[in-house]
Amino acid sequence: MCWALELNSLLLRNNSITHDLATAYQISDNIVVLYRGAVVEAGDVELVVKQPHHPYTQILMSSIPLASAERTWTTETGIGASGLQLSGSAGCKFADRCPSTTVPCLQAVPPLFHTERYRVVSCYLYQSAPALAVAEMGKAFTEPTR
Numbered sequence: 001m002c003w004a005l006e007l008n009s010l011l012l013r014n015n016s017i018t019h020d021l022a023t024a025y026q027i028s029d030n031i032v033v034l035y036r037g038a039v040v041e042a043g044d045v046e047l048v049v050k051q052p053h054h055p056y057t058q059i060l061m062s063s064i065p066l067a068s069a070e071r072t073w074t075t076e077t078g079i080g081a082s083g084l085q086l087s088g089s090a091g092c093k094f095a096d097r098c099p100s101t102t103v104p105c106l107q108a109v110p111p112l113f114h115t116e117r118y119r120v121v122s123c124y125l126y127q128s129a130p131a132l133a134v135a136e137m138g139k140a141f142t143e144p145t146r
């Protein structure tokens, strides 16, 4: 089964696709964060949203406006600080925008690292964890309660 079909079958079981993270957090037990069509982080919505590990998920979460007098508006995103260039499509899809890019990131797509019971992260920063195939991503999901 190809990668896209494997991902589709996983998504169809859970049924919701959205750009609204607040809504996803409210209605979901598990979440899959995609960047340019690739899974970057997935697992228990409480872990992924409240303690994001992947650099893209972290930037995504920090971009959500909060009603706070202490938090001022800024144009600084933290994206694109690496200065490294992608060589074709061989590496991580986030490498040209990631603040933590290193040479291995440009050479091969990072697998899904099973960093904890209910989370996988596609990022070489977590390569000490065991890798899972995309078809095994469901192992990082909690049992549905909603």
Ligand code: SF4
Residues within 6 Å of the ligand: 054, 055, 056, 092, 093, 094, 095, 096, 098, 099, 100, 101, 102, 105, 110, 122, 123, 124, 125
């Ligand atoms: S694999 Fe490298 S480029 Fe991709 S998100 Fe992780 S640190 Fe950044």
